[in-house]
Amino acid sequence: MAPADDLLRNAHQSLPEGGLAKKLEVAAKEGRQLRVKLGLDPTAPDIHLGHTVVLQKLREFQDLGHRVVLIVGDYTARVGDPSGRSSTRPVLSGEQIDANAETYRRQAFTVLRDDPELLEVRRNGEWLDMPAADLFALARVATVAQILERDDFAKRFAARQPISVLETLYPLLQGYDSVAIASDVELGGTDQTFNLLLGRDVQRAYGQPEQVILTMPILPGIDGTEKMSKSLGNHVGVTEPADEQFGKTMRLPDDAMDAWFSLLSLPDPGTDASPRDRKRALARGVVARFHGDDAARAAEQRFDALFVSHAVPDDVESFPLSPAPGEAVHLPALIAEAFGRSRSDARRLLEQGGVKLDGEVVASDAYDLPASELDGRVLQVGKRHFRRLVAGPSAA
């Protein structure tokens, strides 16, 4: 398969048509690397699977010898990208942005190759802190009508929701990033299409060859419908423990498996396999990518023990029973403390039969139990929250 076709395999769209193949050709002829750009939003430091879709694509470019240029949007973060937002974003402090950018960078290496020949990290504060006259020149590149073409602006405009002047500048600033680093290709999610295309206009206005844009489909979250995002709470983080990643993936609706296999570029047993086995393969693949094969197998075993055999895990965190032996323990208080819930919540759990001791449901009216009856036993809330109770403060 030609490199361009390969790169476009699971992509959403690349514009202009055939542009990528041409860029690759020219680069090969001139014996140079393509400069492949990705803008990062330093307001969301925790990378999840959704982010890795684009990172994975960048990795493919790296594997072909091209140079990835990550742009940390420290300066544009002051503006706030309105993409997919119905309202303006809060402004972050400089220190927060720095810290977030560093975290992001570190996590991005779970996917990208950290090779100075293949990776360049820049901050757009380097060039966007420009005199007003230069900003005017940039602002002349596009018209208000053009900017309002953008999907979310158009929607907000129609719905009479506020659009700040500052926000309308964002696409131009992002486009200027492309000029500053002489981008050949820019990647992004489909929600970035407008911004990426405008980058071409900006480059043209500044007398530069226009970049090719490549958009990747949006990965659905573990709810199977919404875009994966931390704020929706439907994400799987790359730094999450193996068990969490495995369990969350297993909760994915069947319909979403195709998208996950394709976009995450994981080996797919195919639809011949039973949905259950296929999802297990998916979960293993996810965990293996970030924690390794051994961890993936171990996670699957623990998953089976917990949810298939309903066994109490052997590595349960212990929780100290504070009263002296013989004294009564107030169960709602214990549950509240051990699992970080309110006492009212704990009472409800008891009433609904959601509390178990060593696998036995605790009677709903058992509010006080002697410590001696609890010592050494495993307290369970719901299906997957456990604490081993240990008497005496010394055990803490």
Place this chain on the structure above:
RNA sequence: GGGGGGAUGUCCGAGUGGUUAAAGGAGACGGGCUGUAAACCCGUUGGCUCUGCCUACGCAGGUUCGAAUCCUGCUCCCCCCA
């Protein structure tokens, strides 16, 4: 500068003097079913020293036996006209 609309529980959103801890929905949590699928069904969803008490409807004060609901001031947000 002028005019109008709005701020309710995690979110959305009803409610314009009294049986309102506040309809409905979403989300979340617990249970059932199961492949921990999803979907679906049932229940719960402010806190606590829990047959009761406390706190809550932007903030502060007032009217009233009684206010999320009325009045006054303040803060913030949105829209329209100029």
